[in-house]
Amino acid sequence: MRRLPVYLLVDVSGSMHGEPIESVKNGLQLLVAALRKDPQALETAYLSVITFGSSAQQIVPLTELSAFNMPEISAGGCTVLGEALQLVCKCRENEVTKTTAEQKGDWRPMVFILTDGVPTDDPQPGIDKFRSMKWGASVSCAAGPGADKALLDKITPECVVELASADQSTLSAFFKWVTASIVSTSKSINESGTSTGSMDQLPPPPPEVQIV
Amino acid sequence: MAKNGDKVTVRSVSGKTYEYIWKDTPSSGAMKDVYFSPDKSYVVAFFKDPQDANAIDRLQNLVGTYRQGIFGGPGGDYWKKIYCWPTDIVREGNKVAIIVPAYHKEFFFTYGSKTLDIKSGEKEGKWFTNPWHRYCNLDAREVGDWHSYFDICLLLARGVRRMHMAGLAHSDLSYKNVLVDPVSHSAAIIDIDGLVVPGKYPLDVTGTPDFIAPEVYATMHLPKSDPNRKLPNGNTDLHALAVLIYMYLLCRHPLEGKKIWDVEDEQHDKTLAFGEKAVFIEDPTNKINRYNVDWVRNNQPKSRLPYMLPWMDLDKLPYTILGPYLKDLFDRAFIQGLHNPSMRPKAFEWEDGLIQTMDLMIPCQNPNCKQKWFVFDNSASNPKCPFCGTPYKIPLPVLNLYNKANTSYKPTGMRVMVYNGTRLYQWHANPRVARNEKLTGEQKKSLACFQFHQGKWYLRNERAKGMTDLQTKQSIPAGSIVELKDGVQIRLDDENSRMIYVQMVNK
Ligand SMILES: Nc1ncnc2c1ncn2[C@@H]1O[C@H](COP(=O)(O)OP(=O)(O)OP(=O)(O)O)[C@@H](O)[C@H]1O
Numbered sequence: 223m224r225r226l227p228v229y230l231l232v233d234v235s236g237s238m239h240g241e242p243i244e245s246v247k248n249g250l251q252l253l254v255a256a257l258r259k260d261p262q263a264l265e266t267a268y269l270s271v272i273t274f275g276s277s278a279q280q281i282v283p284l285t286e287l288s289a290f291n292m293p294e295i296s297a298g299g300c301t302v303l304g305e306a307l308q309l310v311c312k313c314r315e316n317e318v319t320k321t322t323a324e325q326k327g328d329w330r331p332m333v334f335i336l337t338d339g340v341p342t343d344d345p346q347p348g349i350d351k352f353r354s355m356k357w358g359a360s361v362s363c364a365a366g367p368g369a370d371k372a373l374l375d376k377i378t379p380e381c382v383v384e385l386a387s388a389d390q391s392t393l394s395a396f397f398k399w400v401t402a403s404i405v406s407t408s409k410s411i412n413e414s415g416t417s418t419g420s421m422d423q424l425p426p427p428p429p430e431v432q433i434v
Numbered sequence: 435m436a437k438n439g440d441k442v443t444v445r446s447v448s449g450k451t452y453e454y455i456w457k458d459t460p461s462s463g464a465m466k467d468v469y470f471s472p473d474k475s476y477v478v479a480f481f482k483d484p485q486d487a488n489a490i491d492r493l494q495n496l497v498g499t500y501r502q503g504i505f506g507g508p509g510g511d512y513w514k515k516i517y518c519w520p521t522d523i524v525r526e527g528n529k530v531a532i533i534v535p536a537y538h539k540e541f542f543f544t545y546g547s548k549t550l551d552i553k554s555g556e557k558e559g560k561w562f563t564n565p566w567h568r569y570c571n572l573d574a575r576e577v578g579d580w581h582s583y584f585d586i587c588l589l590l591a592r593g594v595r596r597m598h599m600a601g602l603a604h605s606d607l608s609y610k611n612v613l614v615d616p617v618s619h620s621a622a623i624i625d626i627d628g629l630v631v632p633g634k635y636p637l638d639v640t641g642t643p644d645f646i647a648p649e650v651y652a653t654m655h656l657p658k659s660d661p662n663r664k665l666p667n668g669n670t671d672l673h674a675l676a677v678l679i680y681m682y683l684l685c686r687h688p689l690e691g692k693k694i695w696d697v698e699d700e701q702h703d704k705t706l707a708f709g710e711k712a713v714f715i716e717d718p719t720n721k722i723n724r725y726n727v728d729w730v731r732n733n734q735p736k737s738r739l740p741y742m743l744p745w746m747d748l749d750k751l752p753y754t755i756l757g758p759y760l761k762d763l764f765d766r767a768f769i770q771g772l773h774n775p776s777m778r779p780k781a782f783e784w785e786d787g788l789i790q791t792m793d794l795m796i797p798c799q800n801p802n803c804k805q806k807w808f809v810f811d812n813s814a815s816n817p818k819c820p821f822c823g824t825p826y827k828i829p830l831p832v833l834n835l836y837n838k839a840n841t842s843y844k845p846t847g848m849r850v851m852v853y854n855g856t857r858l859y860q861w862h863a864n865p866r867v868a869r870n871e872k873l874t875g876e877q878k879k880s881l882a883c884f885q886f887h888q889g890k891w892y893l894r895n896e897r898a899k900g901m902t903d904l905q906t907k908q909s910i911p912a913g914s915i916v917e918l919k920d921g922v923q924i925r926l927d928d929e930n931s932r933m934i935y936v937q938m939v940n941k
Contacts, residue, residue, distance in 0.1 A: 223734055224700060258550050261560035261567055321697050325732055329700055
């Protein structure tokens with residue numbers, strides 16, 4: 223079975239402390255709960271969470287939804303986005319099955335990046351590495367005015383979205399949209415018959431989530 | 435602006451009024467936002483996008499002429515169980531909505547799952563085609579037994595047959611667009627608003643990946659205006675129907691095999707595997723796509739193997755466990771007709787094949803067998819359940835049905851297996867009666883039943899008027915019983931009715 227790997231990259235720097243990070247946890251919980259109710263997503267989607275603050279960490283390895291346990295997430299420190307990009311590439315190399323003559327590999331991973339600030343490390347090597355691989359539908363999200371949209375556009379030129387602020391209701395709308403995107407991708411994988419046109423399979427975002 | 439819980443009244447094109455309860459976050463799919471009526475007996479489903487004149491015309495045909503044609507005649511109510519058919523159209527400014535009867539309550543989970551929060555959720559078909567869902571994620575009280583799925587498939591085939599008879603095509607038959615209830619053995623076809631209506635432009639859908647016909651897949655890259663581009667139609671429905679039946683009965687996909695066509699690009703690989711290059715996984719002459727147990731072990735998540743493997747073991751549960759009629763139909767659907775749409779079995783043929791196969795089914799004698807039923811295999815000397823391996827240990831009368839032909843009888847090729855509970859009906863006895871939605875109440879009453887008593891099988895005539903033992907020429911009046919022995923020939927009813935020729939196997 224081809225799995226649909228989904229990597230969530232979440233900024234846990236100091237500025238995310240408080241309401242933003244609590245909202246992220248809440249959003250993640252709702253995301254998993256909603257995906258578990260969808261037989262298609264439950265069958266194919268596998269989820270991993272990578273956080274980046276003072277360091278990048280894969281706090282949940284690629285896990286099937288029925289076995290997913292909510293991780294502890296706390297915010298503090300700086301914003302090593304570049305390191306996080308390196309890490310997601312490494313995780314992908316280790317976790318995502320490549321197709322061989324004897325084995326069906328996984329679908330291209332979807333990546334969602336959520337950040338509210340500017341990277342504190344040099345992101346370029348990470349961006350280069352990330353761009354050298356082929357991903358499924360990938361979205362970066364500028365949560366609030368502090369994020370560097372131009373930089374995010376270099377990571378996922380297909381889609382950058384923007385939230386007016388990183389508050390509870392806005393983040394919850396964002397996670398709902400991520401959920402709907404995973405559901406629709408799990409249902410329509412291969413519909414377009416091409417490997418690139420995957421972005422137009424994502425549902426239109428709610429008003430809180432603006433496409434940049 | 436309406437608030438959550440407000441009652442909104444709308445007027446349909448035909449002048450009827452409908453009400454719905456406003457919700458800020460209605461149930462919603464890719465195309466529609468759906469609101470319930472106050473008594474929840476119907477829904478008002480608003481299209482998110484504006485609908486053009488052709489689309490409205492198409493919908494108008496569906497709720498008008500076509501609906502009238504199917505539901506308006508005698509026995510039309512029968513179809514209310516099988517279709518969730520839109521009844522009216524509402525226009526509000528530039529918004530268009532359809533009125534659709536609410537899904538029946540048996541299509542919502544009673545127990546759902548022991549591990550997932552899906553109680554009261556919709557019994558979308560997908561829950562029942564993946565064995566990991568069916569036997570691990572769902573509560574055992576939700577999944578019925580193997581017979582449930584034969585009955586479900588029969589209803590789906592019937593639903594498709596009626597639609598096709600009217601000249602309509604569903605165009606997106608899939609486990610997403612059917613609801614099934616294995617507990618009450620029911621099924622309903624939903625998303626009727628996408629039907630292809632003769633003479634009207636079809637909706638802009640290509641269908642659901644697992645069910646798209648090879649010719650549609652293979653031409654999907656062409657622009658819609660290209661004459662070589664194949665769009666969904668009745669023949670693509672027949673592919674989808676065959677896939678659905680295969681998946682419900684065997685819990686695996688008929689084309690999803692081992693062959694990799696493109697190692698670099700998964701999307702392209704699937705497009706080829708389901709399109710241009712599609713090969714049936716059980717094709718006896720072309721084994722390129724066939725997998726074995728080792729491959730399954732390598733290609734399925736470990737935790738799911740105990741549920742996937744019994745079904746994905748093609749040697750242990752080949753499609754031939756479905757009996758000769760369905761084997762033949764699947765050969766036509768997935769071998770001869772896979773790339774040759776006009777050779778695919780028609781929906782009525784699936785109906786007949788399923789009905790005849792159900793007459794070959796016998797109950798497994800292992801009380802703990804999950805499937806509880808299997809199809810008797812005429813070629814095996816020691817019948818046993820293919821699922822749990824339990825041998826069938828009691829004598830098994832096989833009734834061969836013969837048609838009256840002038841002064842003699844001709845075999846029909848139809849057989850009925852006798853177990854405690856087998857019943858014979860009009861459609862067995864009378865060649866002019868078919869088991870379908872047109873049966874009258876009287877025709878649904880059984881003519882004869884069977885009992886196993888002290889090692890012997892007896893037929894009991896319940897209400898047939900002219901039942902006769904053709905060898906002794908003795909009448910078998912209603913209420914009396916007769917022992918079944920090898921070679922016994924019984925005329926089931928009047929002069930022109932069929933005869934059964936009894937064969938005792940497994941003695
Ligand atoms: N007749 C009905 N009775 C009860 N619930 C319904 C009915 N029709 C639709 N719904 C609910 O509304 C949701 C969306 O409806 P539907 O699937 O028909 O919309 P759609 O936009 O055509 O979806 P799709 O993405 O399947 O094309 C459904 O998933 C279901 O939960």
